[in-house]
Each structure stands twice: as C-alpha cells, then as structure tokens.
Amino acid sequence: MFRTIRMKSDRRKGFTLIELLVVILILAILMAVALPLYLGAVSDSQTKTCRANMQTIANAEAAYKTSSTAHTYTTNLSDLLPNLGSIPTCPSGGSYSVAISDGSQTSNGVTVPAGGLIVSCTVHGTFAPGIDSQ
Numbered sequence: 001m002f003r004t005i006r007m008k009s010d011r012r013k014g015f016t017l018i019e020l021l022v023v024i025l026i027l028a029i030l031m032a033v034a035l036p037l038y039l040g041a042v043s044d045s046q047t048k049t050c051r052a053n054m055q056t057i058a059n060a061e062a063a064y065k066t067s068s069t070a071h072t073y074t075t076n077l078s079d080l081l082p083n084l085g086s087i088p089t090c091p092s093g094g095s096y097s098v099a100i101s102d103g104s105q106t107s108n109g110v111t112v113p114a115g116g117l118i119v120s121c122t123v124h125g126t127f128a129p130g131i132d133s134q
C-alpha cells in the first residue's frame with residue numbers, strides 16, 4: 001500500500017519528449033496555415049492603402065487643375081502640397097509620380113485618353129482616375 005503511493009509521488013513531473021514534439025508539430029502546422037494568410041492580408045491592405053493614396057493624389061490634381069490659371073494638371077507632386085498637406089507615402093515603400101497621358105499610355109490594360117491623369121507607384125503600378133475606378 002505504502003509502496004504504490006510512494007511510487008506515484010516519485011514520478012517525475014513535466015512533459016515527455018514525445019509530448020513536446022507533438023506540441024511543436026501542431027504549432028508548426030498552425031503556423032504553416034496561418035502565416036501565408038496573414039502575409040496575404042497584410043499585402044492586400046498595403047495595396048488598398050496605396051490605391052487610396054493614389055486617389056487622394058488624383059483628387060488633389062483635380063483641385064489643382066481647377067484652381068490653376070492654366071487649368072492643367074501638374075506632374076510635380078510638390079505643386080499639390082497646398083491641396084494635400086503632405087505627400088502620401090506608400091506603405092510598401094514605393095514612391096509616387098504623376099504623368100499626363102499622350103493617348104498611348106495604358107493603365108491596367110486600358111488605354112488612358114490623351115490628357116488623362118496617370119498616378120504611378122513604383123511598387124503597386126499605375127492608377128488612372130476615371131478609368132480604373134469604374
């Protein structure tokens with residue numbers, strides 16, 4: 001009687017190596033499933049934030065075109081500072097530029113008419129307001 005009680009109390013506490021390996025294996029499987037989904041969601045959100053920044057630049061261009069005496073777009077982003085406050089930054093580290101189409105440029109497979117605005121990010125590509133947003 002005493003012997004069995006003492007044997008139970010002598011048992012070592014803690015996990016066996018097999019139990020630890022099973023836990024590590026389960027964590028590895030969960031990470032293999034969750035990590036690509038997480039990284040994809042982060043990438044999607046960065047793309048959408050960048051697209052919103054490009055729309056903001058396009059809106060500032062429209063305001064600039066309306067208020068300038070020549071009523072033309074500008075390709076110099078610093079001209080937009082009175083309307084933008086500050087030039088947006090791409091969450092993926094890209095930089096923005098603005099171009100005016102001569103009728104031969106395309107944005108996402110659609111030809112941008114001459115005089116149309118094209119906002120570009122070095123990471124996320126181009127955005128032509130009025131064409132890509134339809």
Ligand SMILES: [Zn+2]
Binds near residue numbers: 090092094122123
């Ligand atoms: Zn970008």
